[in-house]
Amino acid sequence: xxxTMSRTPLHPTREQIELPMVxxxxxxxxxxxxxxxxxxxxxxxxxxxxxxxxGLAGKSNLAYHFAKLRECGLxxxxxxxxxxxxxxxxxxxxxxxxxxxxxxxxxxxKDADRLQLLSECEVVKAx
Amino acid sequence: xxxTMSRTPLHPTREQIELPMVxxxxxxxxxxxxxxxxxxxxxxxxxxxxxxxxGLAGKSNLAYHFAKLRECGLxxxxxxxxxxxxxxxxxxxxxxxxxxxxxxxxxxxKDADRLQLLSECEVVKAx
DNA sequence: TCGATAGTTCAATAAACATTGAACATAGGA
DNA sequence: TCCTATGTTCAATGTTTATTGAACTATCGA
Numbered sequence: 001x002x003x004t005m006s007r008t009p010l011h012p013t014r015e016q017i018e019l020p021m022v023x024x025x026x027x028x029x030x031x032x033x034x035x036x037x038x039x040x041x042x043x044x045x046x047x048x049x050x051x052x053x054x055g056l057a058g059k060s061n062l063a064y065h066f067a068k069l070r071e072c073g074l075x076x077x078x079x080x081x082x083x084x085x086x087x088x089x090x091x092x093x094x095x096x097x098x099x100x101x102x103x104x105x106x107x108x109x110k111d112a113d114r115l116q117l118l119s120e121c122e123v124v125k126a127x
Numbered sequence: 128x129x130x131t132m133s134r135t136p137l138h139p140t141r142e143q144i145e146l147p148m149v150x151x152x153x154x155x156x157x158x159x160x161x162x163x164x165x166x167x168x169x170x171x172x173x174x175x176x177x178x179x180x181x182g183l184a185g186k187s188n189l190a191y192h193f194a195k196l197r198e199c200g201l202x203x204x205x206x207x208x209x210x211x212x213x214x215x216x217x218x219x220x221x222x223x224x225x226x227x228x229x230x231x232x233x234x235x236x237k238d239a240d241r242l243q244l245l246s247e248c249e250v251v252k253a254x
Numbered sequence: 255t256c257g258a259t260a261g262t263t264c265a266a267t268a269a270a271c272a273t274t275g276a277a278c279a280t281a282g283g284a
Numbered sequence: 285t286c287c288t289a290t291g292t293t294c295a296a297t298g299t300t301t302a303t304t305g306a307a308c309t310a311t312c313g314a
Contacts, residue, residue, distance in 0.1 A: 005262055005309050019234050019242065024154035027147050028302085050261060061303055063262055082260045082311045097234035099226060107146050107224035115146065132279050132292050155272085177291060188273055190292055209281045209290045 008079050009070055014092045017073035022097065025072040026104055029115060030056050031065050035074060036117045038088045039105050047078075047085040055118075135206050136197055141219045144200035149224065152199040153231055156242060157183050158192050162201060163244045165215045166232050174205070174212040182245075 025031050033056055041048050053062055066086065069075045073092060078085045093101045108115060152158050160183055168175050180189055193213065196202045200219060205212045220228045235242060 019231075019238055020154050020156055020159065023150050023159075023231070027151035027154055029147055030302090032147065032150075051259095057302095058304070059261070060263080060305075064302075067262090084261070097230065097237075099230040100234050103224065103226040103230040104146075104150070107227050110224075111146055136292095157272090178289090184272095185274070186291070187275075187293080191272075194292090211291070 009067075009077055011070055011076060011089075012073045014073070014095060017092060017096050019097060021072040022074060022093075022100075025068055025074055028065070028068075030061075031069055032104075032108055032115065033117045034062075034065060034069060035088065036105065036108050038075065038086065039101075042088065042090070047087045049083045049085050051083075136194075136204055138197055138203060138216075139200045141200075141222060144219060144223050146224060148199040149201060149220075149227075152195055152201055155192070155195075157188075158196055159231075159235055159242065160244045161189075161192060161196060162215065163232065163235050163239075165202065165213065166228075169215065169217070174214045176210045176212050178210075 026035065034053055037053065038048060050059075050062060050066065056062065057065070066075075066077065066084075069086075070077055073089060073096075075086050076089050078087075088101070090101065108117060112118070153162065161180055164180065165175060177186075177189060177193065183189065184192070193202075193204065193211075196213075197204055200216060200223075202213050203216050205214075215228070217228065235244060239245070
């Protein structure tokens with residue numbers, strides 16, 4: 001099966017989501033920051049595109065982390081033209097691991113500065 | 128500073144406990160099983176010794192995982208004679224990351240067989 | 255059709271990680 | 285005092301991981 005760049009990438013089904021993979025994904029500071037920013041955005045538009053995270057790491061490094069977040073079932077990528085929009089798979093997470101994502105997110109929020117959860121441009125924008 | 132084997136090992140203070148380290152610790156299946164069994168035991172005696180986990184891995188491998196669990200602040204080791212008794216640092220976890228440990232534990236419980244959370248002798252004992 | 259923009263994929267690298275067995279340390283009991 | 289049981293520490297091994305830059309693909313608009 002050929003995977004070209006233009007089609008939506010594969011995502012695990014809800015039942016395929018595994019706890020160790022999710023926890024491992026969230027244990028990386030960059031991925032935690034991505035998830036955190038996606039969660040912040042949920043109140044507004046629920047979606048962000050790759051470029052919105054450019055403050056966190058280089059492009060190819062981000063693509064690597066996005067792939068991990070997709071593969072573990074934490075987020076969903078939708079292809080639209082030359083952009084990829086992502087959002088958290090909140091309902092799937094809640095169904096599989098009730099309360100887990102919220103507990104991680106509020107724990108992260110408490111340590112927001114220690115964890116450098118906001119990318120530089122994000123911090124600048126906050127002024 | 129010399130660390131001999133007979134003294135209690137170092138543990139991080141409550142404030143030193145870091146979210147990424149905790150999540151990373153819990154993302155390993157063997158360590159998750161250790162934490163899960165410690166949590167089960169809480170209803171009874173709150174403590175287990177190293178040997179109680181022999182079904183999960185070899186001795187030296189277990190010692191490695193115990194060290195990680197201590198260093199991230201998830202558990203506490205008390206030396207008593209030739210035994211080391213461990214217990215979860217529940218209150219510290221709850222203070223730093225409210226609801227997190229319970230969410231992980233109940234998520235793990237849901238997938239107990241998929242995750243092979245009980246060591247072989249534990250399963251045998253359950254008969 | 256050309257160029258710019260948005261991301262991905264690949265190869266290479268260095269660091270971190272899990273696992274093993276052997277050697278060691280410690281305490282308790284015969 | 286010696287033997288045994290309980291764990292830890294160390295060195296070696298192979299695997300996985302994160303990070304980088306360069307090459308590539310795909311889409312949009314002028």
